[in-house]
Amino acid sequence: MTESSLPQPETETAHASAAPKPTGRVLPYVVLIALLACAIYSVVAILIDGEPGFGRALDSVLAVAVFTGLIWIDTLIARRRPKWFAAVSYCGSVYLLAFWVSNIWAEDIGGHLILGFAHPATLIIVRLTLLHVDLIRVMVRKGSGPLSVFIGALTGVAASATAILLTLSLHVWGAPLLELEPYSRVWAATAMLAAFGTIALLITGVLTGARVTRTAAPEPATLMWPRLHDGTPVPATPSGAPDFSALPPNAVLAWPRYLDGTPVPARATGGRHLSPPTTSERDSE
Structure with missing residues (x-):
């Protein structure tokens, strides 16, 4: 890939992100x-x-x-x-x-009591519900698999329905709703569903985090000090790095090994031994 072709994907991505979406319009x-x-x-x-x-x-x-x-x-x-x-x-x-x-x-308004309780109460309930939905979004993003997405969507819908049912009962026209037993049962059911869904997402996140910790990739293994084919260690530079320039032209390096003695896997091209890098190769590095 040439340097002139590198900015092209970023430009396309920028145009795609800058394009207005139907929701934004x-x-x-x-x-x-x-x-x-x-x-x-x-x-x-x-x-x-x-x-x-x-x-x-x-x-x-x-x-x-x-x-x-x-x-x-x-x-x-x-x-x-x-x-x-x-x-x-x-x-x-x-x-x-x-x-x-x-x-x-409303015709049967109860004076300024509405501004003193009902309106601030609905504001707090709705904004707390939005915060709850945002937390659900974060937990779903940290989860894995379609199960977390399903639980998150169900929990968000239940939390929104709970807020709507609760605030409707604070309206002048909806005050008698709480006296209806089916309405109270539905409100309680949605509230419990939202609570249990949130707990399920928390547990899923904890279990997923523990599984990722257990299956984390091990750290890269450390190689042994390079040696020649006859077992002689390669000389070191004053900085402590192997000095391949001090090797004779006909020197042949032994196959590299890890500290536990395991040989380093070979590439697809194979090869029984490694030769020291030439002067041009060292200059290019």
């Missing part, structure tokens, strides 16, 4: 559509609401401001994460905005 439109839908919903709600809407309008502006900060954070995180994680992170922020705006303009 769709996500900004999803965020803008969600923001526009929440704005229209707020405007319509404040026009048809019979009660004074200044406080709710201020809460909506605050929700949009927090949403903007979350999108900025998601954009920074997406630079060091896979595309699918960036999509999940953006969807989580969009879900929070839709939750907050619909909760603010």
Whole structure:
């Protein structure tokens, strides 16, 4: 391979990584559509609401401001994460905005108690779930085989479903959901599935790490000091390296051996003995 051909693979790789992917083109439109839908919903709600809407309008502006900060954070995180994680992170922020705006303009709103508990609680739950999914991604990457990928995907879906079911019960319209026994059972089942999946990934990572440690390649064996065919050691230079230049032209080296006496395997070309390198070969080295 010539030097002129070396930059070509890097250039192709750079063009491939710089090319926009479908996910990167769709996500900004999803965020803008969600923001526009929440704005229209707020405007319509404040026009048809019979009660004074200044406080709710201020809460909506605050929700949009927090949403903007979350999108900025998601954009920074997406630079060091896979595309699918960036999509999940953006969807989580969009879900929070839709939750907050619909909760603010609900007819039976419970005053500012929502901003004091429900909205911070949903923010903490969703962001902790994203952190959990990121940890699952790291554990799957350190694992091996399709089993780790399957367990990781199942655990991530279960963790996301748990967060959605829990936050829906904090909504004004979803408060009665916790009183339903099937809803509570499903929420508990998804939470247990996410917990057991995380533990399974941790155990898989520990076992995989132990197996890799046991099967690690041994260190390269050390060769014996080179000798001539008659057993005479090769002279040494002042630096302690073999001095092949001090050998006579007709000298023949013995076959190299490891410290335990095992001969070094021969190449495909074979050969019974090794000859000392010529002057041109030593100069080229």
